[in-house]
Amino acid sequence: MNGELSRADLLSVVERSPAAAAAHDRAGWVGLFAADGSVEDPVGSRPAVGHHQIGKFFDTFIGPRDIVFHRDADYVAGATVLRDVLLQVSMGGGVDMRIPAYLRYVVNGDHTIAELQAYWELPAMLWQFARQGVGAATAGAGLAVGLLRNQGPLGTLGFARGFRRPGRRDRALLDALLTAVSSGDQLTVHRMLGRGTPISAGDDGALGLEELSAVLRGATWSKRIGAGPTVAVGVRTADDSRGVLLVDFRSEGLPAITRLRWFC
Missing domain, CATH: 3.10.450.50 (Nuclear Transport Factor 2; Chain: A,)
Structure with missing residues (x-):
């Protein structure tokens, strides 16, 4: 585009x-x-x-x-x-x-x-x-x-x-995901996201879960904004670089993460 x-x-x-x-x-x-x-x-x-x-x-x-x-x-x-x-x-x-x-x-x-x-x-x-x-x-x-x-x-x-914004249970799910990915708990990350969750660098760049997990291991989290179906999270990685993770949630039913986009 x-x-x-x-x-x-x-x-x-x-x-x-x-x-x-x-x-x-x-x-x-x-x-x-x-x-x-x-x-x-x-x-x-x-x-x-x-x-x-x-x-x-x-x-x-x-x-x-x-x-x-x-x-x-x-x-x-x-x-x-x-x-x-x-x-x-x-x-x-x-x-x-x-x-x-x-x-x-x-x-x-x-x-x-x-x-x-x-x-x-x-x-x-x-x-x-x-x-x-x-x-x-x-x-x-x-x-x-x-x-x-x-x-x-x-x-x-x-x-x-x-x-509208993600609710309390969505935010709890996000907290659990961030804790797991930061600590390197790959089993929990895979269980929470499943195989079909789209993950990208920016809006549409290729990015695998293992690659994203490697980048975010040891990261800390700051400014969080919940709007519509999305929470935007400020990130500081272990090597002191910065980025933003956009996390989309399912709008109905049980809480579920439907998409991750990583900007750095």
Whole structure:
């Protein structure tokens, strides 16, 4: 999908997104995306697809606020850039939010963005929002009005789907997997994942379970974000390098891990 784009090319495309958002450049930000591009923000909510819907997304969430992107690290694999960030969002009325997030961009060969996914926790954000005091009421009312005006009732319900995230039993399963893979307990890892669980370097690079287990042996885990069906986990390996593991879970039935993607 990215043709011959280099790492520098990919990062240049991605960097235009926070620059346009900071400048409140609606046309510039929407124009970064392919005609059939999509924005899923947060992951789990209904995606905005195509320039018209992406423009409505901008009008609702970006245009009325000041957003500063504090970038920690970028991980590039194939056509995908995964960015570890802290979002500083000024909502107005003295309400300022700090939202830990991972941003996943898929870039086309023509330097347009095919997909933007933002992994951040909507329930945690609302809890932080509610603790902002009196100013939160005014800012919250403005957000609600903007949602309904720009997205309509169905779009507002689609945004509310962003409350979904892996549950307590999913997180317990993830803890058990991370403990097993870090300690080198291959038997437990194989039993938990089974033979059919897709594992990749980035979105689609070849990566075997044994290879991933070797990389993650002795690793420690930090920033975790649960959004939609996925938990994104910050990793520091035994040789002090860093990466992010995206872990997808089955949406119904007993907890099960359905996919692993490793970005480094």
